[in-house]
Amino acid sequence: MxxxxxxxxxxxxxxxxxxxxxxxxxxxxxxxxxxxxxxxxxxxxxxxxxxxxxxxxxxxxxxxxxxxxxxxxxxxxxxxxxxxxxxxxxxxxxxxxxxxxxxxxxxxxxxxxxxxxxxxxxxxxxxxxxxxxxxxxxxxxxxxxxxxxxxVDPVYAEGGNVEHSSNGLMMNIDNWIYNANYNFRYQLKNGKWVKEPTSYRGQWGITKDNFGRLYYNSNxxxxxxxxxxxxxxxxxxxxxxxxxxxxxxxxxxxxxxxxxxxxxxxxxxxxxxxxxxxxxxxxxxxxxxxxxxxxxxxxxxxxxxxxxxxxxxxxxxxxxxxxxxxxxxxxxxxxxxxxxxxxxxxxxxxxxxxxxxxxxxxxxxxxxxxxxxxxxxxxxxxxxxxxxxxxxxxxxxxxKAGKLNAVPDLSKASSKELMAMLSHPNGWLRDRAQQILIQRKDLSIVKELNTLAKSSNAYLTAVHALYALDGLNSLSYGSLSSIFNQSEQPETIAHALGLLGRFATVPNVKSMKNLSTQLLARNNTMLDLYLSMSLSPWVRLSGADFFPTLSAIDQKRHAQRLFQEAIVSSLEGKEEKYLQTMNPSDELKRVLTTVLDNHRKEELNPIFVKQTNTVDARTKGLQLYRTICAACHGADGKGIQDLAPPLKGSEYIDGSMKRLASIILHGISGPIHVDGKLYKLNNDMPGMVNNSAISDQDIADIIKYTQNAFAKSPKGIALDDIKKMRAQKPPGSGVFDEKQLLETDFEK
Structure with a gap:
């Protein structure tokens, strides 16, 4: 077998x-x-x-x-x-x-x-x-x-193909809604929708783990x-x-x-x-x-x-x-x-x-x-x-061996019952209970949520409590900083570090510097990582106070490139000063130099400038084909009686791409044989060469689509070749006939 x-x-x-x-x-x-x-x-x-x-x-x-x-x-x-x-x-x-x-x-x-x-x-x-x-x-x-x-967003899925359009819409533990196939996240804050850049993730579908990290895929x-x-x-x-x-x-x-x-x-x-x-x-x-x-x-x-x-x-x-x-x-x-x-x-x-x-x-x-x-x-x-x-x-x-949860009607659950669900083994219930607590704006539970935020369990109940407090606008510098001494769960501290950034003020700098020193002393890899990524607002206030913390992490973790990325994330606008006053590892120095070069060239991370999905070549080619070609050749490429021959099985599709580009650019006059059959057409196929709205890239996209859809063995063409074909007009009427197509060596 x-x-x-x-x-x-x-x-x-x-x-x-x-x-x-x-x-x-x-x-x-x-x-x-x-x-x-x-x-x-x-x-x-x-x-x-x-x-x-x-x-x-x-x-x-x-x-x-x-x-x-x-x-x-x-x-x-x-x-x-x-x-x-x-x-x-x-x-x-x-x-x-x-x-x-x-x-x-x-x-x-x-x-x-x-x-x-x-x-x-x-x-x-x-x-x-x-x-x-x-x-x-x-x-x-x-x-x-x-x-x-x-x-909420008029251009959410604008541009692109349906298979590459924004989707997902998943509320994460951090109270932000994330997407697949789009570089923005959303939140309703104080009655107004907030849209801000995030990393571009995946193609269709998005998910998360208990900690709040995101997962996705492409085809x-x-x-x-x-x-x-x-x-x-x-x-x-x-x-x-x-x-x-x-x-x-x-x-x-x-x-x-x-x-x-x-x-x-x-x-x-x-x-x-x-x-x-x-x-x-x-x-x-x-x-x-x-x-x-x-x-x-x-x-x-x-x-x-x-x-x-x-x-x-x-x-x-x-x-x-x-x-x-x-x-x-x-x-x-x-x-x-x-x-x-x-x-x-x-x-x-x-x-x-x-x-x-x-x-x-x-x-x-x-x-x-x-x-x-x-x-x-x-x-x-x-x-x-x-x-x-x-x-x-x-x-x-x-x-087979497990018992399903009874599905509660959360719309009727009390705030106490919802708080209890923050410790439930079912992540769906934890997530939804957190969001309903925020929507209810019940401030009577703030004290109990603060207590939960210092607890530890496998389901990260403390993190849910933290973000419930966040949604209720009930966090403070004091309540967050107390977590560092009372929680043994690195995941909770990692989230608390990020939330502390909104309280970055001059009066809190000394306390935050002391907290950073205490966290460094724990010598915990996760804490070092999230500390290095959470100092950005503090570095903006006082680089001199927090450069040593970042430098200590760099020296300790210099062999792990992830840490250099984390440190650079916190150093925007302070890269040159850091290079001058500290002694970065070789990897960190390399990355900082690259960032400074990007500054000079005004090259931003694309997520901060990209608003809509781009239309890929085959999708654009399909759109152009349907607009320009399908009326005669048919949406399926099988041709239409007395108008145009089929593209499927055509030697002009399966042959030279330069010849195909020339036909699209300059047009063709019948009669013409295709796949051994004579087509006596009454009308000429008009060329695109004099249409100023059709670019060389448009011709390339049309060819890319027709090759994908109709060719036996798809091929491509360079823009330079299309440009050359544009200049090589056929003699006489300027429109190709079959004899010229067969006698012209398009590959020379």
């Missing part, structure tokens, strides 16, 4: 039985579903809890304070292989309910509709934050109906993470960290249990000798499990969706003070793997009951038209996967 079959056979013997709970659907609806081809890690159950007619094309979800599920339905995504009609406002956000309490959704109602490609939502500040087209909105909720709407990288808390390493605007953030922390290897259709399957090294995908190509929707009902060994494991191969990965995270690593939980096996090619897990979430929830978009096409290759288009068509649309599922993963 070969290795692949051995792996599959071994996996099958370890699979638990998968059951389907009563769906609450009509016989016609339920007959569409079967989970018999799903394999789940031993000890776990997988159940289907929602499907159509209660939802279509789900891509994200969140739970409200009553524990009800709110689902984003991106119905407009790739409605056909040509991707025509995506701008139709048919997306919606629905409330799903289990009215008979049997664990299965039996009722849904639309909260918002007529949305354009909605991608995310979050229950925050007593209302709902959501995406509609390029805009980010906040809407109040009145009896399950939308109330007053506030435009070809299954798991990335930040070694430090958000915004700590980017306080120097002229420095972009390369160690602190955006680190690949896991292998990209996948272990599917069947052959699947993937976008670049024809390229060498994408599939193994048996036709199975080797590495992820569409990783998304990561989740750090914090539900508290799985076995202890699963706590804070990182799970990742791989919809292109119909599986979900499990990674075991290992934390130390300065870095994070992840490894495949079981070599050669995935947490969930399916032979159902319609299984498209795109997002994962912790639930208020401690279960893990899987958003299965359940459709055939998951590759956008701008990126889909001719190879994949043909594969999807042959399998009729393009016909699998407007379906969707929510799946639930539970531990």
């Amino acid at each position: 070969n290795s692949r079959l051995t792996r599959i056979a071994a996996y099958t013997t370890a699979v638990v039985s998968i059951f389907i709970m009563g769906f609450g659907l009509t016989p016609t609806d339920s007959s569409k579903f079967s989970l018999k081809d799903y394999q789940v890690e031993e000890g776990f159950d997988l159940s289907l809890i929602a499907a159509e007619p209660f939802l279509k094309a789900p891509v994200s979800l969140d739970f409200d304070n009553k524990g009800r599920m709110w689902v984003v339905e991106m119905i407009g995504y790739m409605p056909n292989l040509e991707g025509i009609g995506e701008d139709v406002p048919n997306g919606r956000i629905s409330i799903l309910e289990d009215l008979n309490h049997d664990g299965v959704i039996d009722h849904s109602k639309v909260f918002l509709d007529k949305l354009v490609l909605p991608r995310g939502l979050a229950h925050v500040y007593g209302g709902l934050l959501y995406v509609d087209g390029p805009k980010l909105w906040f809407v109040e909720i009145k009896n399950d109906k939308p109330g007053k709407k506030t435009l 070809a990288t299954q798991l990335k993470g930040d070694y430090v808390l958000p915004n700590k390493a980017i306080q120097n605007k002229y420095f972009k960290p390369v160690i602190s953030e955006n680190q690949k922390i896991a292998s990209d290897r996948v272990y599917p249990i069947h052959q699947t259709s993937v976008n670049r399957g024809y390229q060498k090294g994408v599939l193994d000798e048996e036709g199975f995908l080797i590495d992820v190509t569409a990783a998304c929707g990561p989740l750090v499990y914090r539900g508290g009902t799985f076995p202890d060994s699963y706590d804070q494991n990182a799970f990742t969706c791989a919809p292109e191969v119909n599986l979900i990965k499990r990674n075991v995270l290992t934390f130390n003070e300065t870095r994070i690593t992840a490894k495949q939980a079981t070599e050669g096996k995935e947490f969930i793997a399916s032979t159902d090619e319609g299984f498209r897990p795109v997002n994962l979430f912790n639930g208020p009951d401690g279960a893990m929830y899987v958003v299965d978009m359940h459709r055939g096409i998951i590759q956008h038209k701008a990126y889909i290759s001719q190879y994949l288009t043909e594969q999807l068509g042959l399998k009729k996967l393009d016909t699998l649309q407007n379906a969707g599922r929510i799946l639930k993963i539970t531990n």
